Amino acid sequence: MSVFDAAKQAAQGLVQGVVQGAMEKLVPLAPDSWIPGGVPDPLIARKHGLIGKPVSRLDGVHKVSGTAAFAAEYRFDGMVYAALVYSTIPKGRIAAIDSAQAEAAPGVVLVMTHHNAPRLNPMPMFGSSPSAVGATDLPIMQDGVIHWNGQPVVCVLAETQEQADHAASLVHVTFDETPAVTSLAEAQANGVEQGQFMGAPLLDEVGDAEAAFAAAPHRVDQTYRTPRHNHNPIEPHAATLAWIGDRLVIHDASQMVTQQAQNMAQIFGLDPEQVHLTSPYVGGGFGSKGLWNHQVIGAAAAKLAGRPVRIALSREGVYRVVGGRAITQQRVAIGAKADGTFDALIHTGLSTMPPHGTMPEPFILGSQAMYGADTMLLKVEVGRMDTLANTFMRAPGEAVGTFALESAIDELADSLGIDPVELRIRNEPEKDPIKGTPFSSRHIVEAWRTGADRFGWADRPETPGSRRDGEWHVGMGCAMGTYPYYRMPGAEARITLTREGDTVRAKVEIAAAEMGMGTATTTAIVAAERLGLPLEQVDIAYGDSAIPGAIMAGGSQQTAAIGAAVIAAHNALVEELLKLAGNDSPLSGASADEVGSEAGGLARLDNPDAKETYVSILARAQRGDLSVTKAGSAPLETMHWSMHSYSALFCEVRVNAVTGEVRVSRFLGSFDCGRILNPKTALSQFRGGIIMGLGMALMEETQLDERNGRIANASMAEYHLPVHLDVPEIDVIWTDIPDPHAPMGAHGIGEIGITGVAAAVANAIYNATGKRIRDLPITLDKLL
Amino acid sequence: MSLFVNGAQVPAPTDPRVSLLDHLREGLHLTGTKKGCNQGACGACTVLVDGERILSCLALAVQFDGRQITTIEGLASEEGLHPLQAAFIEHDGFQCGYCTPGQICSAIGMAAEAQRGVPSHVTDDLGGTITLTREEIQERMSGNLCRCGAHNGIVEAIQAVLVEGVPA
Numbered sequence A: 001m002s003v004f005d006a007a008k009q010a011a012q013g014l015v016q017g018v019v020q021g022a023m024e025k026l027v028p029l030a031p032d033s034w035i036p037g038g039v040p041d042p043l044i045a046r047k048h049g050l051i052g053k054p055v056s057r058l059d060g061v062h063k064v065s066g067t068a069a070f071a072a073e074y075r076f077d078g079m080v081y082a083a084l085v086y087s088t089i090p091k092g093r094i095a096a097i098d099s100a101q102a103e104a105a106p107g108v109v110l111v112m113t114h115h116n117a118p119r120l121n122p123m124p125m126f127g128s129s130p131s132a133v134g135a136t137d138l139p140i141m142q143d144g145v146i147h148w149n150g151q152p153v154v155c156v157l158a159e160t161q162e163q164a165d166h167a168a169s170l171v172h173v174t175f176d177e178t179p180a181v182t183s184l185a186e187a188q189a190n191g192v193e194q195g196q197f198m199g200a201p202l203l204d205e206v207g208d209a210e211a212a213f214a215a216a217p218h219r220v221d222q223t224y225r226t227p228r229h230n231h232n233p234i235e236p237h238a239a240t241l242a243w244i245g246d247r248l249v250i251h252d253a254s255q256m257v258t259q260q261a262q263n264m265a266q267i268f269g270l271d272p273e274q275v276h277l278t279s280p281y282v283g284g285g286f287g288s289k290g291l292w293n294h295q296v297i298g299a300a301a302a303k304l305a306g307r308p309v310r311i312a313l314s315r316e317g318v319y320r321v322v323g324g325r326a327i328t329q330q331r332v333a334i335g336a337k338a339d340g341t342f343d344a345l346i347h348t349g350l351s352t353m354p355p356h357g358t359m360p361e362p363f364i365l366g367s368q369a370m371y372g373a374d375t376m377l378l379k380v381e382v383g384r385m386d387t388l389a390n391t392f393m394r395a396p397g398e399a400v401g402t403f404a405l406e407s408a409i410d411e412l413a414d415s416l417g418i419d420p421v422e423l424r425i426r427n428e429p430e431k432d433p434i435k436g437t438p439f440s441s442r443h444i445v446e447a448w449r450t451g452a453d454r455f456g457w458a459d460r461p462e463t464p465g466s467r468r469d470g471e472w473h474v475g476m477g478c479a480m481g482t483y484p485y486y487r488m489p490g491a492e493a494r495i496t497l498t499r500e501g502d503t504v505r506a507k508v509e510i511a512a513a514e515m516g517m518g519t520a521t522t523t524a525i526v527a528a529e530r531l532g533l534p535l536e537q538v539d540i541a542y543g544d545s546a547i548p549g550a551i552m553a554g555g556s557q558q559t560a561a562i563g564a565a566v567i568a569a570h571n572a573l574v575e576e577l578l579k580l581a582g583n584d585s586p587l588s589g590a591s592a593d594e595v596g597s598e599a600g601g602l603a604r605l606d607n608p609d610a611k612e613t614y615v616s617i618l619a620r621a622q623r624g625d626l627s628v629t630k631a632g633s634a635p636l637e638t639m640h641w642s643m644h645s646y647s648a649l650f651c652e653v654r655v656n657a658v659t660g661e662v663r664v665s666r667f668l669g670s671f672d673c674g675r676i677l678n679p680k681t682a683l684s685q686f687r688g689g690i691i692m693g694l695g696m697a698l699m700e701e702t703q704l705d706e707r708n709g710r711i712a713n714a715s716m717a718e719y720h721l722p723v724h725l726d727v728p729e730i731d732v733i734w735t736d737i738p739d740p741h742a743p744m745g746a747h748g749i750g751e752i753g754i755t756g757v758a759a760a761v762a763n764a765i766y767n768a769t770g771k772r773i774r775d776l777p778i779t780l781d782k783l784l
Numbered sequence B: 001m002s003l004f005v006n007g008a009q010v011p012a013p014t015d016p017r018v019s020l021l022d023h024l025r026e027g028l029h030l031t032g033t034k035k036g037c038n039q040g041a042c043g044a045c046t047v048l049v050d051g052e053r054i055l056s057c058l059a060l061a062v063q064f065d066g067r068q069i070t071t072i073e074g075l076a077s078e079e080g081l082h083p084l085q086a087a088f089i090e091h092d093g094f095q096c097g098y099c100t101p102g103q104i105c106s107a108i109g110m111a112a113e114a115q116r117g118v119p120s121h122v123t124d125d126l127g128g129t130i131t132l133t134r135e136e137i138q139e140r141m142s143g144n145l146c147r148c149g150a151h152n153g154i155v156e157a158i159q160a161v162l163v164e165g166v167p168a
């Protein structure tokens, strides 16, 4: 992607010193010695390269200049604008649609309803195939059936957005309503079922936990509640799309680029190659930037009207069309001995999803790997409600599950009179508590100790409610988080070396998404290091379905998936280069595993003086370029080891004794996430997660009107997010200990940040006030 | 009617319903100014009008006859990026970058307000000169939401340029 050229030049000044330092100390890098379960990725041993040095974002110049083009900022000639009309009932049928006035309104090109929409295949529902990413498989404008309050029922296309919006307001839809389940109590009364996640029941049993709990000398047993949440990326969901011949071109905002293109092809009965989807910039996603109704409706309307379409959801539209995180009600019961070690850990409860949904909020995932207990029972049940399908939101499961678990641990520590940090360390498991596999790299105790030191944990008031500063109660709390290391199969990397005079450029193409996590920059750093090239000679392309392979920016696994694919492609590149090098090369006779990349070429591992540059190899072979594409190895490492990111979180709050207002005055995250590749962007990932956790703790709640299943606060004025004044300076430290079993030694960092934060805040509030709030968000009315 | 955007005279919209934000983005193809909520709640659409920050989603384009509008596209000069733009990169004051143009324009408008002595909710001395403390910056920037959580980097970038006067 050439958009990086300008950014590269700007970044060059910042990184050049680092690069030169790196080039001086180079040792050859064996390309293929990292195998799952085998020898660690040789990049781990590199101490002087780019990895671990702070590098500014390569796309930064575009983002601060307004030249980064987001989905709703592409244009096609003859493009028209879409506006949607939404159902106002939760369940039933459309009785009648009166669109005469709308059709006659100025500028209107099309009014599409279920009567005239093209016939479409259902959306491939998550779990139905490896590439399926739909939250449901409900028909989209194919019949008059209503499944949730807010379902799009009419799409208006007009020459301008103003005309489309006005015409949409002139459409009159009447409904025949049928009884719907729109309250949690009703859903429970109708009976709950065992929750399934990724094809497996959300149920883990080790021994007889209920019996062990009943017999334990010390016990806590509490219920915790978390509300619905919405992702609220600042960029509303949008697509700009056109049918060009028999091809569909979509400029989308997507964190699953290839999969969405494939799914759209399936919905419209096309071959995958007929859909081209790009998404170079995504204005935040957090799990929400996937395939929803609007892209399908936009493409259908474009087809029907024969015009390119911009469908940009209003903020309210995002709440109506794009699902969020489901509500939970969780029981945590812990039985412990006097020394605090656990006899029983029980974490069970309820979440909801619609009849057409696939995803119960899996709030026990964190509990699977946090503590050793003699017996365990973890279980998610699900009740059905007639709402929009809920979906993945940053740390699905862990974010809300750790609120319950880590609050309960604090309650136990309090009742036992044991320091909560100490209590957690006493319950460190020796191996994976459920699977029994060894931990690949777990240094949470070190993270606890260094974090406690730095935060001044020893100064915590021992008695809750005992410290005052004027009218403010002051208190400290802590909590822990874990988030699994995943690496999804399907990732491929294409590396192309191009000779430019007496130098070479490398282009690395990956079908990844960049929503601001720093993926593009980190990928460039890792690729440069692996290829033995300076950063400014490496270009990264992503966010385009034409790139081979499929990678998802989800599950905090993208960096690992890319890393392994680049390792594989690098191996293949070395093999091809050796073939080209032939007998006249100093490398003659060497096999691929006997050479490594260094200083813009290859060198023998056993004799680094036997080397040849890429340029020289390509030139002698009279090649202008060389390109290889390779898929990453199968993710076997997670079968051998229990692999997770870990956090130890410390929070200080001030709670106003008069108003109940809570201010977070200090926060420290101490992380153990393997090797940190780019400290600058990693810091932002950690902080961003923590800040979303502060929102979850103190203010965020999607309010469902239980009378009619409609989201009542579908706006950014009424769904409160943390603003500048809510956010203290957040201190972040990390162990930086590489995991020998992960590419680059790195674990994911996108979701661990939010995990545990709400509990750390709630525990600090308890320490400050003596009030234990078990119901998020902790708004001031709950503290009065 | 004449509008001036980043120093150039530009056409006004023919439809009086068009917001300044939509006119910039759809009429003039200046998409650097972002739409986050279209209802005055997020600050992503912040632009400068004669040096004052406004929410362009809450303004009709036709209100601005003869006024000088500056957007993110108009901040860099021949010499390169505006110091705040460079500082946002240096301090990683963004992740996705979608709130960024609004944050930068807002910070420039805020600096002018402080210079004029306009107090904020956290100002102690309502008649005195304003020092842009960390808390003042946080309070005055609270109308610009950032869901990625780049708040610390944003405040650092602003402090570096507006308070310490150190272009990155």
Ligand code: FES
Pocket: B034, B035, B036, B037, B038, B039, B040, B041, B042, B043, B044, B045, B046, B055, B056, B057, B058
């Ligand atoms: S778009 Fe104007 S304030 Fe949100």
Ligand code: FES
Pocket: A234, A283, A284, A516, B093, B094, B095, B096, B097, B098, B099, B100, B145, B146, B147, B148, B149, B150
């Ligand atoms: S950088 Fe993404 S919203 Fe601020």
